[in-house]
Amino acid sequence: MTEKTITKIDIRGYHLDGYQHVNNARYLEFLEEGRWQHYENISVEAYEKLGFAFVIVNININYRLPAVFGDVIRIETNIEKIGNTSLIFNQVIFNDKNEKIVCDAKITFVILNQKTGKPFIIDETFRQLLLKEVSM
Amino acid sequence: MTEKTITKIDIRGYHLDGYQHVNNARYLEFLEEGRWQHYENISVEAYEKLGFAFVIVNININYRLPAVFGDVIRIETNIEKIGNTSLIFNQVIFNDKNEKIVCDAKITFVILNQKTGKPFIIDETFRQLLLKEVSM
Amino acid sequence: MTEKTITKIDIRGYHLDGYQHVNNARYLEFLEEGRWQHYENISVEAYEKLGFAFVIVNININYRLPAVFGDVIRIETNIEKIGNTSLIFNQVIFNDKNEKIVCDAKITFVILNQKTGKPFIIDETFRQLLLKEVSM
Amino acid sequence: MTEKTITKIDIRGYHLDGYQHVNNARYLEFLEEGRWQHYENISVEAYEKLGFAFVIVNININYRLPAVFGDVIRIETNIEKIGNTSLIFNQVIFNDKNEKIVCDAKITFVILNQKTGKPFIIDETFRQLLLKEVSM
Numbered sequence: 001m002t003e004k005t006i007t008k009i010d011i012r013g014y015h016l017d018g019y020q021h022v023n024n025a026r027y028l029e030f031l032e033e034g035r036w037q038h039y040e041n042i043s044v045e046a047y048e049k050l051g052f053a054f055v056i057v058n059i060n061i062n063y064r065l066p067a068v069f070g071d072v073i074r075i076e077t078n079i080e081k082i083g084n085t086s087l088i089f090n091q092v093i094f095n096d097k098n099e100k101i102v103c104d105a106k107i108t109f110v111i112l113n114q115k116t117g118k119p120f121i122i123d124e125t126f127r128q129l130l131l132k133e134v135s136m
Numbered sequence: 137m138t139e140k141t142i143t144k145i146d147i148r149g150y151h152l153d154g155y156q157h158v159n160n161a162r163y164l165e166f167l168e169e170g171r172w173q174h175y176e177n178i179s180v181e182a183y184e185k186l187g188f189a190f191v192i193v194n195i196n197i198n199y200r201l202p203a204v205f206g207d208v209i210r211i212e213t214n215i216e217k218i219g220n221t222s223l224i225f226n227q228v229i230f231n232d233k234n235e236k237i238v239c240d241a242k243i244t245f246v247i248l249n250q251k252t253g254k255p256f257i258i259d260e261t262f263r264q265l266l267l268k269e270v271s272m
Numbered sequence: 273m274t275e276k277t278i279t280k281i282d283i284r285g286y287h288l289d290g291y292q293h294v295n296n297a298r299y300l301e302f303l304e305e306g307r308w309q310h311y312e313n314i315s316v317e318a319y320e321k322l323g324f325a326f327v328i329v330n331i332n333i334n335y336r337l338p339a340v341f342g343d344v345i346r347i348e349t350n351i352e353k354i355g356n357t358s359l360i361f362n363q364v365i366f367n368d369k370n371e372k373i374v375c376d377a378k379i380t381f382v383i384l385n386q387k388t389g390k391p392f393i394i395d396e397t398f399r400q401l402l403l404k405e406v407s408m
Numbered sequence: 409m410t411e412k413t414i415t416k417i418d419i420r421g422y423h424l425d426g427y428q429h430v431n432n433a434r435y436l437e438f439l440e441e442g443r444w445q446h447y448e449n450i451s452v453e454a455y456e457k458l459g460f461a462f463v464i465v466n467i468n469i470n471y472r473l474p475a476v477f478g479d480v481i482r483i484e485t486n487i488e489k490i491g492n493t494s495l496i497f498n499q500v501i502f503n504d505k506n507e508k509i510v511c512d513a514k515i516t517f518v519i520l521n522q523k524t525g526k527p528f529i530i531d532e533t534f535r536q537l538l539l540k541e542v543s544m
Contacts, residue, residue, distance in 0.1 A: 013425050015425075017424055018420075029161045056199050058196070058199070059160065149290035149444070150437055150441075152288075152290035153289070154288035154341050155285060168422050172421070296436055328432050334465065334466050
């Protein structure tokens, strides 16, 4: 089981849309925030030193229940799978009060070498870094 | 083949993120804009008179190539399938100059009765309206 | 001197625009977040029980230095002035590491009675509530 | 009188916030869109060839009336003043049906030399370019 990162966000008026619930696009920012927090320790260094870029290739997201003004959501972020050149995040958003699932998503990335623009082969050292089993 | 709606958007500086390409969340706003245009003639009336609400239950989106400053994207929006209580949009975003696919997505909605909050059964009349074979 | 609320935000890739600094519009969301936190204890109740709505009539914002990826910003929010039917927030955003001012803003609101849509006269009791000298 | 650029935008559900009117931050994106359209012919070239960057130093915006779902807004953008190193845009947003002013804003920019990061002196040739009296 991979390490899980918890991110809490208070739902404000500016997160809502005309239906008075959180807009579908805003959830992707919430999920992105969760992923930045998950890789907080390595993201800047990895980008600058290792020279790789995380590029999203697919998002598959289920919207299960609306989040509304005054709700607190809890984003749980972990790595589901690491392949040769890709990795998949599993992210679930809960209503922090009643524990119901608001949405869940799988986010697939490829990792590109910034210089060549080509996929970066994920070796064992890099794999352990991505799994947060080691730090830089 | 269902009617297709074309939406063009010029990519500006405020659409980009730190990687200097359009951010993953912004595409969902672009797709939403495409859907509003697709149902421009019925959206306000349908909402107010018929009392139904379109609620997204799933988005499955592939990001194939980045869109950058100065690009013009073309969103093609059509209905892929209408079920008993749900409908699926098919949306493809092209780079309008080189015709390459930037991203493609399937967006699944259920239609809820605003008063009861329960799914709305899509009968033949409503189905024709959603397929734009008739107007209100 | 009125009570000051501190809000810290980590700058992420999705906060930036094509110039790779925080976009001008995003700062207004940061400031709005600061104001929600300032009135966290009264905002829901005030809206629902007292029936008033805060409506922005003017924003005057100076952008002094860019905020970039990896920065932590600190928003300081307090009330500058309360008039008969309006109030002015003073908000300053600092770079939390070097203490330089990133931007500063005055945000002027009128308070409307939700039912009548007319300005709400700010009496002494309400004034103390807005100044956080008393709680509901 | 300087040339005026007209931009029309249909207000959609995703432009609104929890109050069901257009959020204060979204207007800044609308204004930015208006400015890109105003300088559509020179923006890419100016940035790449001339090597200058437009940097906002102040926004002073009055929110006069709400824009809601189904409204069409019309943004009028022109240059109010050009100084030695700065320029001021005047932008007014109208409700396109009833001609009422939704908001109006003055946006002050300095123009920086991208290489030195220092202000760019606006000479007569550049001034005419900014006033759209000549093209590149």
